[in-house]
Amino acid sequence: MAVNPPLLDPPLPVPCFRVGTASCGVKSPEIRGKRQDLTLIVSDEPAHAAGVFTQNRFRAACVDFGQETIERHGQDIRCIIANSGNANAGVGEMERLWAQQLIEAGAAACGCRPEQTLSASTGVIGTPFPIERIERHIGEAVASLRPDGWQAAAEAIRTTDTFAKWASRKVGNHTITGIAKGSGMIHPNMATMLAFVATDAPLTHDQLQPMLRRAADRSFNSISVDGDTSTNDTVYLLANGLGMGHAPLQDTSEFEQALTEVCIELAQLIVRDGEGVSKFVTIHVNGARSEEEARKIGRTIAVSPLVKTAFAGSDANWGRILAAIGNAGVEIDRSRVALAADDVCIVENGQLREDYRDEAGMAVFAKKEFTLHVDLGLGEAAATVWTGDLTHEYITINAEYRT
Amino acid sequence: MAVNPPLLDPPLPVPCFRVGTASCGVKSPEIRGKRQDLTLIVSDEPAHAAGVFTQNRFRAACVDFGQETIERHGQDIRCIIANSGNANAGVGEMERLWAQQLIEAGAAACGCRPEQTLSASTGVIGTPFPIERIERHIGEAVASLRPDGWQAAAEAIRTTDTFAKWASRKVGNHTITGIAKGSGMIHPNMATMLAFVATDAPLTHDQLQPMLRRAADRSFNSISVDGDTSTNDTVYLLANGLGMGHAPLQDTSEFEQALTEVCIELAQLIVRDGEGVSKFVTIHVNGARSEEEARKIGRTIAVSPLVKTAFAGSDANWGRILAAIGNAGVEIDRSRVALAADDVCIVENGQLREDYRDEAGMAVFAKKEFTLHVDLGLGEAAATVWTGDLTHEYITINAEYRT
Numbered sequence: 054m055a056v057n058p059p060l061l062d063p064p065l066p067v068p069c070f071r072v073g074t075a076s077c078g079v080k081s082p083e084i085r086g087k088r089q090d091l092t093l094i095v096s097d098e099p100a101h102a103a104g105v106f107t108q109n110r111f112r113a114a115c116v117d118f119g120q121e122t123i124e125r126h127g128q129d130i131r132c133i134i135a136n137s138g139n140a141n142a143g144v145g146e147m148e149r150l151w152a153q154q155l156i157e158a159g160a161a162a163c164g165c166r167p168e169q170t171l172s173a174s175t176g177v178i179g180t181p182f183p184i185e186r187i188e189r190h191i192g193e194a195v196a197s198l199r200p201d202g203w204q205a206a207a208e209a210i211r212t213t214d215t216f217a218k219w220a221s222r223k224v225g226n227h228t229i230t231g232i233a234k235g236s237g238m239i240h241p242n243m244a245t246m247l248a249f250v251a252t253d254a255p256l257t258h259d260q261l262q263p264m265l266r267r268a269a270d271r272s273f274n275s276i277s278v279d280g281d282t283s284t285n286d287t288v289y290l291l292a293n294g295l296g297m298g299h300a301p302l303q304d305t306s307e308f309e310q311a312l313t314e315v316c317i318e319l320a321q322l323i324v325r326d327g328e329g330v331s332k333f334v335t336i337h338v339n340g341a342r343s344e345e346e347a348r349k350i351g352r353t354i355a356v357s358p359l360v361k362t363a364f365a366g367s368d369a370n371w372g373r374i375l376a377a378i379g380n381a382g383v384e385i386d387r388s389r390v391a392l393a394a395d396d397v398c399i400v401e402n403g404q405l406r407e408d409y410r411d412e413a414g415m416a417v418f419a420k421k422e423f424t425l426h427v428d429l430g431l432g433e434a435a436a437t438v439w440t441g442d443l444t445h446e447y448i449t450i451n452a453e454y455r456t
Numbered sequence: 457m458a459v460n461p462p463l464l465d466p467p468l469p470v471p472c473f474r475v476g477t478a479s480c481g482v483k484s485p486e487i488r489g490k491r492q493d494l495t496l497i498v499s500d501e502p503a504h505a506a507g508v509f510t511q512n513r514f515r516a517a518c519v520d521f522g523q524e525t526i527e528r529h530g531q532d533i534r535c536i537i538a539n540s541g542n543a544n545a546g547v548g549e550m551e552r553l554w555a556q557q558l559i560e561a562g563a564a565a566c567g568c569r570p571e572q573t574l575s576a577s578t579g580v581i582g583t584p585f586p587i588e589r590i591e592r593h594i595g596e597a598v599a600s601l602r603p604d605g606w607q608a609a610a611e612a613i614r615t616t617d618t619f620a621k622w623a624s625r626k627v628g629n630h631t632i633t634g635i636a637k638g639s640g641m642i643h644p645n646m647a648t649m650l651a652f653v654a655t656d657a658p659l660t661h662d663q664l665q666p667m668l669r670r671a672a673d674r675s676f677n678s679i680s681v682d683g684d685t686s687t688n689d690t691v692y693l694l695a696n697g698l699g700m701g702h703a704p705l706q707d708t709s710e711f712e713q714a715l716t717e718v719c720i721e722l723a724q725l726i727v728r729d730g731e732g733v734s735k736f737v738t739i740h741v742n743g744a745r746s747e748e749e750a751r752k753i754g755r756t757i758a759v760s761p762l763v764k765t766a767f768a769g770s771d772a773n774w775g776r777i778l779a780a781i782g783n784a785g786v787e788i789d790r791s792r793v794a795l796a797a798d799d800v801c802i803v804e805n806g807q808l809r810e811d812y813r814d815e816a817g818m819a820v821f822a823k824k825e826f827t828l829h830v831d832l833g834l835g836e837a838a839a840t841v842w843t844g845d846l847t848h849e850y851i852t853i854n855a856e857y858r859t
């Protein structure tokens with residue numbers, strides 16, 4: 054059950070990037086040949102790179118390695134190797150070794166060095182990582198490397214996703230294409246939000262890293278299906294335009310805008326594919342003192358089980374939304390708070406509007422998609438958060454035995 | 457559906473306290489005479505008082521007044537007036553006036569001044585407060601004042617609670633009795649955890665306030681059904697021993713221990729009565745650097761929808777529990793973390809024990825009550841948190857239309 058998954062135009066190839074996939078049977082040898090589960094993204098020129106990683110303290114070794122590699126060698130990255138089917142997490146002492154072997158396999162396949170190679174793994178945790186099956190079949194991915202391999206890669210990184218996710222933008226003469234996986238989080242033991250974004254824009258690691266941080270805050274960090282974050286969440290951004298000899302981009306604002314749009318589009322697709330989600334709700338918070346405070350309030354509304362069950366029940370339960378706003382740990386002046394659902398004003402100056410009619414609110418909450426507008430009346434900052442509802446299907450999916 | 461609600465011994469009367477109830481038809485005039493919904497707790501001698509209040513920024517006026525009164529007049533409190541059926545919250549400009557009128561009604565009925573009177577309201581929000589029905593029938597509560605009225609009061613403060621909650625302890629020659637309401641939180645629009653504790657121990661406001669703060673942290677702030685807190689949550693503690701002429705208590709540690717036990721007992725009853733809860737899970741975190749960090753980790757596990765659905769599904773999903781530990785925002789050393797369920801050791805040194813068998817973990821998670829033991833291996837501090845599971849019934853209760 055996905056909420057209005059859009060029919061996506063094919064992803065745009067990005068100059069000097071080639072993408073290939075293989076079927077290794079990562080999850081089990083029987084699925085080899087039945088679905089692709091290994092992805093290589095290769096830049097034919099050295100790329101500058103940036104990364105954003107899970108804050109979970111139990112994060113997997115591949116995340117540690119990715120962050121280290123970007124910090125030390127972020128000016129010279131050549132490839133990403135990513136597998137689905139096994140997260141290589143929670144497996145004990147072998148985890149770092151297997152993560153290192155995956156990086157080495159990717160480097161060998163792409164003809165570069167391990168320190169030029171980023172990796173990501175997603176899938177079941179606590180199960181030994183079948184590095185030998187990946188080593189055995191990685192040649193397929195090399196053989197399939199091609200400029201328009203992005204859609205196949207978006208398919209190959211899926212775990213419980215019900216559809217493949219990608220987005221592209223043109224910015225001037227340059228292209229940005231990203232792919233992502235994640236269905237909120239989490240099928241039993243299938244965690245992880247991954248996104249890989251590539252561009253031929255000429256930007257340095259030092260320019261990219263803060264831009265990706267901001268774009269991720271406004272996209273992947275502004276969605277919530279259930280408020281949990283996984284051990285393997287990773288976003289990588291590669292830009293190879295400088296390696297191609299383009300002159301450095303002076304004004305980066307247009308690029309950042311396009312990058313943010315790509316990330317938001319990917320993030321929204323993840324919410325639409327959220328587990329058990331039957332509604333897609335946009336929460337726009339403005340009038341805040343800072344974007345961070347606005348986002349904090351939006352996220353508190355977005356993760357409240359009481360608010361999310363009210364969404365599921367098509368119940369315009371504004372009291373729960375006010376209570377969530379009050380719970381965010383942000384100083385507010387309740388006498389200034391306003392709340393609307395689409396074009397129905399519900400609360401003004403912290404109290405129910407006299408002309409509000411419950412039927413009007415209920416009609417909005419009954420829709421498959423709607424927007425909550427929260428105005429704190431304190432400043433000029435704003436943030437937008439996207440979320441789904443909390444349904445019986447979520448419980449069914451997540452309370453089932455692992456299989 | 458409550459989890460093993462214990463058969464409680466009757467609450468002990470507390471010297472020089474009298475308790476009465478009335479049926480006012482607060483929620484609607486039709487229920488007048490059918491259930492009690494107003495409670496008076498009167499100390500015949502001046503009592504020292506302490507209070508702990510919701511941190512929700514949308515808290516109700518009665519909470520503001522309660523905190524003010526305790527700060528200014530906490531050495532001379534004579535009564536608590538509490539109603540169920542209407543929270544007097546989210547009702548706009550009249551809220552403060554109605555809250556003031558409730559206090560005045562309580563003061564007049566008990567023959568004391570408004571500044572000696574604490575109040576609490578719980579029930580639907582956003583509905584005009586029927587102060588006139590309370591004023592009309594409060595005489596019933598005065599007429600019924602008696603030393604052994606605690607059980608009737610525990611019944612009268614209920615909203616969606618499926619059973620009445622109380623606890624008593626003797627400490628030396630003195631008595632502590634508390635009553636509470638709350639079913640985790642929340643039936644549609646029926647929020648609020650309330651607890652009122654009375655003792656004849658001779659303690660000052662300055663002694664009581666920090667003790668109640670600590671006891672509340674270890675009890676009411678250590679439970680979670682869904683992670684939301686309400687606009688009206690309030691805990692009051694009255695001690696009238698000094699007013700009775702007893703010599704001040706020098707060593708308060710024994711009293712604090714008993715007070716904490718009463719609060720924990722009440723808090724556990726609230727979890728057992730949690731909405732849609734089918735399991736009662738104790739989470740004991742030790743080896744932390746501070747009690748606060750231990751509690752933060754316990755609470756993060758306790759509110760994780762993925763962990764709670766795993767409880768519901770009797771799934772010993774240790775990966776989700778580790779991920780929740782990693783999500784708590786507490787610095788940990790993952791290579792030191794240990795996890796056990798009852799007597800089954802699952803994780804040691806941050807990794808799955810080789811001798812762990814999933815069937816053994818599953819057998820524990822299938823029980824109606826069990827304990828998770830988390831050891832961080834970093835220090836000597838510990839905390840315990842109690843929680844329930846996240847079930848289809850919770851969704852059904854909270855996704856229903858308001859009626």
